[in-house]
Amino acid sequence: MELLEERILRDGTVKPGNVLKVDNFLNHQVDIELIHAMADEFCRLFADCPITKVLTIEASGIAIASIVAEQLGVPMVFAKKAQSINLDGDLYTTQIVSYTHKRTYDVIVSKKFISPDDHVLIIDDFLANGCALNGLIDLVTQAGATIEGIGIAIEKGFQPGGDDLRERGYRLESLAIVDAMNADTGEIVFRH
Numbered sequence: 001m002e003l004l005e006e007r008i009l010r011d012g013t014v015k016p017g018n019v020l021k022v023d024n025f026l027n028h029q030v031d032i033e034l035i036h037a038m039a040d041e042f043c044r045l046f047a048d049c050p051i052t053k054v055l056t057i058e059a060s061g062i063a064i065a066s067i068v069a070e071q072l073g074v075p076m077v078f079a080k081k082a083q084s085i086n087l088d089g090d091l092y093t094t095q096i097v098s099y100t101h102k103r104t105y106d107v108i109v110s111k112k113f114i115s116p117d118d119h120v121l122i123i124d125d126f127l128a129n130g131c132a133l134n135g136l137i138d139l140v141t142q143a144g145a146t147i148e149g150i151g152i153a154i155e156k157g158f159q160p161g162g163d164d165l166r167e168r169g170y171r172l173e174s175l176a177i178v179d180a181m182n183a184d185t186g187e188i189v190f191r192h
C-alpha cells in the first residue's frame with residue numbers, strides 16, 4: 001500500500017536489533033486518517049470472507065482492528081496480556097514471546113467472545129517472527145472458530161513469520177512488506 005510505504009519512509013526510523021519504529025503514526029501517536037485508509041484496504045482484500053469478528057492483541061493492534069471492525073459491522077475483540085490467569089475455565093489462554101520487549105506474556109480471551117461458529121479476521125500492526133500471530137491463531141483454534149484471514153500493517157519480510165504462515169496455508173495480507181532495513185544508513189527496502 002503506497003500511502004503506508006510513503007509514511008514509513010517519511011516517519012519511520014530503523015533501530016538496532018531490526019526494530020522499525022513507527023511511533024509517530026501507528027504505535028504511540030496514531031494517524032487516524034491513515035488507519036482509515038488501511039482499514040479500507042483490509043476490507044477490500046477480505047471482501048469475499050464471511051467475517052463475524054475481528055481479533056487483535058493489545059495494545060498496538062487495537063486502533064487498526066477497531067476501524068476494520070467498524071467498517072465490517074462486526075465486534076472487535078482484543079486478546080489481553082494477563083497479569084495472572086484464573087483457572088476457572090472461562091478463558092482461552094496462550095503464551096506469546098514479545099519481540100520488542102523480549103519477554104513472555106500469558107495472553108487470554110474470554111470464551112464468551114469467540115465461539116465455534118465465528119469467522120475471524122486477525123489483525124495486527126507488525127509481523128516479525130510470528131509469535132504474536134501464532135498465539136492468536138492458537139486462541140481461535142481453541143475456540144473451534146474459523147480463521148478467514150490475517151491482516152498485517154507492516155510485515156518484516158526478512159524475518160520468518162510471514163513465509164511460515166503462508167506455507168501453512170493462511171491467507172495473509174500485509175499492507176507493507178519490508179525486505180531489508182539498515183540501522184546505520186536508515187535505508188528501508190520494500191517488497192513489491
Ligand code: 5GP
Pocket residue numbers: 018019020021022027060097098099100124125126127128129130131132133156161
Ligand atoms: P512477532 O511476534 O511476529 O515476532 O512480532 C510481532 C509483534 O512484535 C508485534 O505485535 C509488534 O508489537 C512487535 N514488533 C515486532 N517487530 C517490530 C518492529 O520492528 N517494530 C515495532 N514497532 N514493533 C515490532
